[in-house]
Amino acid sequence: MSLVFVVVLIALAFTYINGFHDTANSIATVVATKVLTPGQAVLMAAITNMIGALWGTAVAVTIASGLIDTGIVDVGPHLLICALLAATIWNLITWWWGLPSSSSHALIGALAGAAIAASANNFQAIIWFQDGTHWWSGKGVVPKVIVPMVISPLLGFVIGFVLMGSLYAVLAWFANRRGFLRRFGRTPFVNSLFGKAQIFSASAMGLAHGMNDAQKSMGIIALALAGATAAGQFDHLPVWLHFLRIDGDAHGGFVVPVWVKIVCALTMAAGTAGGGWRIIKTLGHKMVKLHPINGFAAEGSSAAVILTASVLGIPVSTTHNVSASIMGVGAAKRWNAIRWSVVERMVWAWILTLPVTALLAYGLVRVAGTFVH
Numbered sequence: 001m002s003l004v005f006v007v008v009l010i011a012l013a014f015t016y017i018n019g020f021h022d023t024a025n026s027i028a029t030v031v032a033t034k035v036l037t038p039g040q041a042v043l044m045a046a047i048t049n050m051i052g053a054l055w056g057t058a059v060a061v062t063i064a065s066g067l068i069d070t071g072i073v074d075v076g077p078h079l080l081i082c083a084l085l086a087a088t089i090w091n092l093i094t095w096w097w098g099l100p101s102s103s104s105h106a107l108i109g110a111l112a113g114a115a116i117a118a119s120a121n122n123f124q125a126i127i128w129f130q131d132g133t134h135w136w137s138g139k140g141v142v143p144k145v146i147v148p149m150v151i152s153p154l155l156g157f158v159i160g161f162v163l164m165g166s167l168y169a170v171l172a173w174f175a176n177r178r179g180f181l182r183r184f185g186r187t188p189f190v191n192s193l194f195g196k197a198q199i200f201s202a203s204a205m206g207l208a209h210g211m212n213d214a215q216k217s218m219g220i221i222a223l224a225l226a227g228a229t230a231a232g233q234f235d236h237l238p239v240w241l242h243f244l245r246i247d248g249d250a251h252g253g254f255v256v257p258v259w260v261k262i263v264c265a266l267t268m269a270a271g272t273a274g275g276g277w278r279i280i281k282t283l284g285h286k287m288v289k290l291h292p293i294n295g296f297a298a299e300g301s302s303a304a305v306i307l308t309a310s311v312l313g314i315p316v317s318t319t320h321n322v323s324a325s326i327m328g329v330g331a332a333k334r335w336n337a338i339r340w341s342v343v344e345r346m347v348w349a350w351i352l353t354l355p356v357t358a359l360l361a362y363g364l365v366r367v368a369g370t371f372v373h
Contacts, residue, residue: 003076003078004228006077007080007081008221008224011221012263013088014103014107014217015268016274017091017095018103018213018217019046019049019267019273027042027044027205027206028322029198029290029295030198030202033292035195035198035199035202036199042272043273045209046272048205048209048210049209049210049214049268050210051207052206052210052212052310053218053265053269054210054261054262054265055207055210056215056311057255057256058311058313059211059215059216059314060216060218061256062144062219062314062315063107063215063219063315064220064226065139066144067111067126067127067144068125072119072122072124072125073122074118075223076118078368078369079115080223081368082110082117082365083111083220086106086364087103087106087361090110090353090357091103094349094353101319101350101353102317102350104315104316104319105149106357107220109354109355109356109361112361113357113360113362116362117361117363117366118365128142129141129143144314144315148314148316149320152306152314153320155321156305156323156325157325158328159328160297160328160332161328162328164294171293190292197296201299201300202299204299205302205306206272208302208306208310208318210268211306212306212310212315213268214265215310217267218256219256222256228244229245243257294329294330297332298328298329302321302322
């Protein structure tokens with residue numbers, strides 16, 4: 001049973017690292033445009049991340065019961081510990097390099113690699129596709145991970161491009177009007193207007209990040225506790241510790257307890273408060289020069305995609321979406337406004353995340369197996 005608590009502690013450590021690793025996703029643009037100071041931006045992101053983490057559990061349920069076939073592989077503490085360690089190692093490596101890689105894909109890749117290793121190389125241990133009423137309601141890595149991994153950044157890019165282009169068109173129209181409307185085309189006025197608007201868009205981005213990313217750790221913790229409950233490890237606990245039990249519901253799933261949501265939300269907020277300035281520099285300064293209007297368009301676009309995915313229980317990458325939105329906004333401004341050399345480094349990190357974390361987790365499970373047996 002002690003290993004179950006180790007899983008919980010490592011999951012919380014992953015949540016904390018996710019907080020400072022992905023802080024840049026929600027505040028890089030608002031810092032780069034100088035609308036908020038870094039301290040103000042981190043505080044705002046911590047609060048909105050916590051609110052988002054407490055808002056729903058659809059993504060947590062997907063992580064806990066929609067990716068690994070528990071009928072083939074025993075999702076025990078050893079597997080979860082190895083998966084969490086692999087994802088954490090990759091997060092720290094990419095953070096050190098200043099690369100905005102995906103914590104979501106790191107965790108999912110690690111879970112897949114650990115499950116394959118624990119099932120003696122049985123690739124059926126992964127739920128690749130399980131049909132539902134709609135394509136998004138089906139379980140599995142294909143509809144919940146692979147398809148959104150491609151579609152969501154494309155949506156972020158397209159929405160960012162269209163929104164930015166529309167704003168430029170509106171500004172140009174107002175700038176050509178006579179009288180007081182001419183003031184609308186002046187740069188100081190535009191920066192002031194969208195500086196205020198960007199506070200709301202950055203808050204929406206923080207909410208989206210908490211609603212999607214924090215729930216992944218909730219799913220891991222709930223999975224560990226549900227497994228321990230099913231194995232009878234909590235049968236002899238004193239009454240005051242019965243809150244640790246997670247029993248299945250009538251549909252074969254389970255409800256994520258409120259205390260798990262609160263603990264993960266607070267941990268994510270604490271990690272966010274720790275900052276992630278290396279990645280902020282890459283996203284907010286190196287990729288494309290941003291003004292408040294650009295930041296508003298990028299944050300609004302990515303937040304719309306991520307919030308929609310969260311409601312549908314799809315664990316998308318906050319990193320990929322906000323990065324793609326910034327690219328779309330930059331392209332609308334001028335195609336060569338984007339520093340494509342920086343984008344190339346980021347794309348390589350995106351491509352490598354799933355296979356590298358899967359291999360890391362696979363190796364850790366194999367090594368752990370030699371000690372266990």
